[in-house]
Amino acid sequence: MRDLYHNIQASQAIAPQTVNASAVNSSIINMAGFNSVVFTVSAGAITDGSYAVTLTVGNQANLSDGIAADPSYILGTLPAFTTANANATLRFGYNGNFQYLQLTLTPTGTTHGGLFSATAIQGHPAFLPIA
Numbered sequence: 001m002r003d004l005y006h007n008i009q010a011s012q013a014i015a016p017q018t019v020n021a022s023a024v025n026s027s028i029i030n031m032a033g034f035n036s037v038v039f040t041v042s043a044g045a046i047t048d049g050s051y052a053v054t055l056t057v058g059n060q061a062n063l064s065d066g067i068a069a070d071p072s073y074i075l076g077t078l079p080a081f082t083t084a085n086a087n088a089t090l091r092f093g094y095n096g097n098f099q100y101l102q103l104t105l106t107p108t109g110t111t112h113g114g115l116f117s118a119t120a121i122q123g124h125p126a127f128l129p130i131a
Helices: none
Strands: 009-019 034-046 050-058 089-094 100-108 114-125
Touching: 009 034, 009 100, 034 050, 034 100, 050 089, 100 114
Parallel strands: none
Antiparallel strands: 009 114, 034 089, 034 114, 050 100
16 A cells, blocks of 8 residues: 655644634745645635635745746636535645745635635655655
């Protein structure tokens, strides 16, 4: 049997929280030592509004040079949530060359909001096994 455990690193990008009035930024994910990443964005209950995920990329650790990720480097589609897909987990990947990545979850038309979290799963490490 093949071993995935020693070939990936999972990091909390957005801690579970209610998103309602303002955008939420994830932690900045450092891709040093990894050649691929998949993000999972999970929604719990969503009472109203819509929520769009965007990805900012750059080479400065604080993303002072951050730009929107080129859609041609997005694997799948950037998630969008409404009450119709509450209690769902959606995923997308990124295969560009920038070192630092950050998700932003932006609500529109919300009063009460929804519950969300996100995880970054980095793979294809330069060195194995992952500690």
